[in-house]
Amino acid sequence: MAVDRISDLPDEILCHILSFLPTILAFTTTVLSMRWTPLFYLLTVLCFNFNDETVKNDNSFNHFCRFIDTLMLSPRGSNQPIKTFNLNCLYSYRKLNSPSNVSLNPIILTSRTLVVILKLEDVKIQSNNLCVNLPSLKTLHFKYVSFKNKNDFLKLLNACPIVQDLDASCNIYDEKIEEAKEFKSLSLSKLVRASISSIDVPFTAIYNVEFLKSGWTSLSKDLECPFSALECVLSHLRPCTIVSFGGSDIPFATYILRNARLLEVMKTDVSTTFYGMQKHKIIEKLSTCPRICLRM
Numbered sequence: 001m002a003v004d005r006i007s008d009l010p011d012e013i014l015c016h017i018l019s020f021l022p023t024i025l026a027f028t029t030t031v032l033s034m035r036w037t038p039l040f041y042l043l044t045v046l047c048f049n050f051n052d053e054t055v056k057n058d059n060s061f062n063h064f065c066r067f068i069d070t071l072m073l074s075p076r077g078s079n080q081p082i083k084t085f086n087l088n089c090l091y092s093y094r095k096l097n098s099p100s101n102v103s104l105n106p107i108i109l110t111s112r113t114l115v116v117i118l119k120l121e122d123v124k125i126q127s128n129n130l131c132v133n134l135p136s137l138k139t140l141h142f143k144y145v146s147f148k149n150k151n152d153f154l155k156l157l158n159a160c161p162i163v164q165d166l167d168a169s170c171n172i173y174d175e176k177i178e179e180a181k182e183f184k185s186l187s188l189s190k191l192v193r194a195s196i197s198s199i200d201v202p203f204t205a206i207y208n209v210e211f212l213k214s215g216w217t218s219l220s221k222d223l224e225c226p227f228s229a230l231e232c233v234l235s236h237l238r239p240c241t242i243v244s245f246g247g248s249d250i251p252f253a254t255y256i257l258r259n260a261r262l263l264e265v266m267k268t269d270v271s272t273t274f275y276g277m278q279k280h281k282i283i284e285k286l287s288t289c290p291r292i293c294l295r296m
Contacts, residue, residue, distance in 0.1 A: 007035045011042060019045035024054070024067065041074060044083040051088070089122040109134065109156065120145050125152065126173075132159035138190075141167040149174045153199060154183040162190045166206075170199045210238055234260045241267040250282065254289045263291075 006014075018026040018039065023046050029036045048068060055061050087104070104123040109132045118134070121143040130152045134140075137160045147153045150172050157163075166188070186205040194206045195213040206212060237260045242249055245268040257266060268286065270279050 047086040049088050084116045132156045134160045139165040146171040149177040151180050165193045167195045169197045239265045243269045245270045257289045257291045
């Protein structure tokens with residue numbers, strides 16, 4: 001008679017093995033024996049794949065959502081720390097009679113033990129009273145993530161006091177709601193790297209970064225904003241790249257060149273709408289700009 005030696009391994013080793021599987025596949029091990037059932041609720045690495053193969057119609061979509069809700073809200077797993085949460089969404093256009101992005105249960109945003117990485121793509125975070133508590137999170141990446149309003153996004157940032165790596169490409173449904181006063185002085189003192197597009201973030205939140213990438217924000221077009229607000233960034237900025245550089249960006253670029261004390265590299269990707277002499281004039285103007293400290 002065959003001996004089941006794998007089931008005799010300690011819980012820690014079995015959970016480590018299961019962590020390399022997509023979570024839904026790991027769940028299938030619960031049919032092996034009673035020994036494997038509680039292990040599923042001890043997993044600290046959760047990986048969900050939403051695509052044409054795993055979700056083929058409306059019924060399987062609803063089943064997929066219920067599965068995640070059941071796991072996240074289960075009393076057996078409510079006290080289990082989550083080290084990594086990965087939700088991958090890739091689906092054919094209009095394959096489902098559902099929104100183009102999946103609504104994320106906000107409960108994941110209250111995990112005090114989520115310490116490694118939180119990466120979300122093509123999901124919607126929508127709540128009338130969003131509660132966020134991620135005091136241990138160090139890496140936060142959002143790609144095509146939608147929020148009900150800007151304050152929900154800033155509330156999330158405010159709940160990540162030690163985040164070091166921020167990559168945010170977000171959509172805001174209701175842009176008419178003004179930014180709350182409590183977020184005007186938002187500070188992320190541990191932040192080292194920030195890449196931000198399609199949404200504005202207060203400069204007080206990114207003053208400590210060594211790498212900053214900002215695109216499709218109001219920075220370059222809102223020239224009434226005092227450049228002195230950039231002082232906190234300029235004291236740390238080393239590389240600087242301006243993508244789709246246009247004529248209106250010259251005052252911003254020259255201010256960076258003249259005041260960024262630690263600046264080492266300045267790159268400009270001139271917009272494709274500029275040709276020949278126009279590009280030459282822009283390059284000439286920047287080349288003759290006085291620089292504090294720049295390694296060419």
